[in-house]
Amino acid sequence: MKLDDLINELEEIINESQHIPLTQLVVLEERQLFDIIDRIRSAVHSTKPQRSENTGMTQQMREQGLLTAADLERSRIIEAAHAEADEIRAGADEYAREVLEDLYTRLDRTMLSVKSGLLELERLQQARQSDPDEQIG
16 A cells, blocks of 8 residues: 555544544544554555665666766767877977978078088189189288
8 A cells, every 4th residue: 555545544534533522632543543553654664675776776877877977078088188189299290390491491501501611612722723823912
């Protein structure tokens, strides 16, 4: 029997009981009340394990939901970390390319300057060899 049904039965007994005139007191049959109280206790005790199981299932479902949410969050964080790492690598590669291009340009200018200096030195040496008077003056 459901707990609600037993409570309704208890209300019925109270409503149908004999009232003491000019008071709100009623005369109740003790045996009838104790019988309903015992059935209420039985109903409460029989529903407690079920509630515990339901609570356990609910707790398990919550935990499973939390685990699922945690797994999704973990996946999102890992994916974001990979994306950020790829971005950092791309930035580092671009920076390295810029530095190497700048170095190449500087080295190229330096090589042209060295080559120009060698050519100038060679031209001066040839001029001295062809004109010995220039060596003195």
